[in-house]
Amino acid sequence: MTDVDVLGDGEAVADLWDLDDPLAAAGWNDDVARDLQPYLTGDRRPARVARIEYGGCHLVTAEGRTPGVGRLGRTSELDDDRSDTPLAVGDWVATERDKSDDRLLAVAVGPRHRLVGRRDPSRELLEQVLASNVEAVLVVHALDRPLRPSRIERSLVIAHEGDVRPIVVATKADLDLPDAWRALRDEIPPGTPVVAVSKRDGRGFDELEALLPRGGTTALIGESGAGKSSIVNALLGRELLATGAVRGTDAKGRHTTTARELVPLHGGTCLLDTPGTRELGLVRDTGGLDAAFVDVVELGRTCRFTDCRHDREAGCSVLGAVADGTLPEARRVSYLELRAEIEELDEKREKREQRLGEGRRPRP
Ligand SMILES: Nc1nc2c(ncn2[C@@H]2O[C@H](COP(=O)(O)OP(=O)(O)OP(=O)(O)O)[C@@H](O)[C@H]2O)c(=O)[nH]1
Ligand SMILES: [Mg+2]
Ligand SMILES: [Zn+2]
Incomplete structure (x- = not known):
């Protein structure tokens, strides 16, 4: 059985940004405006990074979602030593028009106050930013697969380290696996919310929705096949993102989602879907470990x-x-x-x- 969505993510998501005020939908507010002010010199315009692909990115501007290019070069104010890519999905950037071919260039990045970052799997001393400027992160675990507590713990440390509020979400609650649900709850330290959801019968999504920070962005992380894109679709109320069947033998996913993607929900509240991650290496500790x-x-x-x-x-x-x-x-x-x-x-x-x-x- 497969239930792969027929829509490719790209265009369908771009249409979601056909709004009167796309920047407001991306979470633009007075605080962001103040942060970005120093970079918005001349006729530069603000934008938020919605997706990054090979050779380019997609930016949400006052006009909608549009292809762009990161051209930060040496003028970037960002501390490049710390991160693998100068741009991350969720960044607020200052843009300029490329005079020659009319592309949009992201030329400076505003401060990343909160982020979800892990050790770069190929360059261990560097951080890979999975999601920038997110208030919360859904740590997604499917009840149909073995629980690796260390994975949840790592996710919580990474969240706290980035000053991001973790919310643990157990998916596939319709499969009726009370032992798996109990085992998961036993692993969650006091104070961290945990919600069980099912996209089959719709349970849990009202509770989850109520936990999302209003006007802020919530990222989703978890293994491939955990049900991250399914959660985004459920909260959106439409099958927008592609979702993929898992292997029957071990419930492993097939890496359906291939790029990090910002999705507007309503009133500046956004979700940020990510591809499944196997590794969640820690990269530094300034208190995240103790907080978790x-x-x-x-x-x-x-x-x-x-x-x-x-x-x-x-x-x-x-x-x-x-x-x-x-x-x-x-x-x-x-x-x-x-x-x-x-x-x-x-x-x-x-x-x-x-x-x-x-x-x-x-x-x-
Ligand atoms: N029974 C059941 N299946 C679910 C539920 N949520 C998701 N699934 C299924 O789990 C599979 C994986 O879901 P996805 O949403 O694609 O998972 P993902 O975490 O986005 O996976 P990647 O994009 O590969 O990282 C799909 O076949 C979904 O239909 C649920 O609540 N119940
Ligand atoms: Mg996915
Ligand atoms: Zn002791």
């Missing part, structure tokens, strides 16, 4: 040693909580593993900077 592990951090406050690693130290409250059954051991281990991953990366980064520093030293 408040339970462990709370316990850690009462450890005997203030620098306790919760590993084998005497008087460790985290180990104590594991022993008396109040904290799952898996949770402690995940925390330690993710912390080790970040520490290893920091070390590599430090070494690299040292090497670069030595290279720059003037010759005697």
Whole structure:
């Protein structure tokens, strides 16, 4: 059984932006205007990056969704060291008309206040921005496949690290898998909302809709076949994005969605669909880890040693909580593993900077 949508994403999505005020639909407001102001010199116009493809991108402007090109070059104010692409879907940009062939050029990027970023799978010290300027992220998990808790945990760390509010969404609730649903809920730390939805019977979508930040953008991340594009279609109320059947044997998806795509819902509220991701490497930590592990951090406050690693130290409250059954051991281990991953990366980064520093030293 396949239910691949007959519409290619591209054109159908472009039509969605045929609106009186496409910029407002993309979330333009006073804060964005203030942020972008310094870049809007001369006859530059604002736009938001809606999709990025090989060789170009699509930009939402005051006129609608239109093909464009990132031409940031050395004039970019963005800190290029940190990111794989100078442009990310969701960025607010300043654009200029290309005099020769009338293309729209994105020439400067406004600040990325909140983002979902992972370690670039091919260049480990760099960040790949999956979604820029998003207030929330749906961490999508299909109940028909094995739960890998570490995946959810990683997603939550990445969300918190980017200052983005995570919402866990379990799809395919119609398949009636109460054990899978319970197992998932047990993995979610207190304070993180979790919703079960089904596109077959429509359950859960009102609850989910109510959680979306009004006038803001919500990204969707998760494995291929998790049901991300199906959620977008359900919230839109029409089968706009292509969705693909999963393999019967292991419920693995077939990478139906191939590009990140911004979709307007209503009144400046947008969704940002992404292709399925296998890897979710952490790239840095400025508090995201602790925010995703408040339970462990709370316990850690009462450890005997203030620098306790919760590993084998005497008087460790985290180990104590594991022993008396109040904290799952898996949770402690995940925390330690993710912390080790970040520490290893920091070390590599430090070494690299040292090497670069030595290279720059003037010759005697
Ligand atoms: N039974 C059931 N199937 C669903 C549900 N939601 C999605 N599916 C099916 O799951 C498959 C994958 O859905 P998609 O929305 O394409 O998944 P995706 O996460 O966008 O996948 P990629 O684009 O490959 O990353 C499709 O066959 C959907 O019809 C649901 O609530 N119930
Ligand atoms: Mg998809
Ligand atoms: Zn401890």
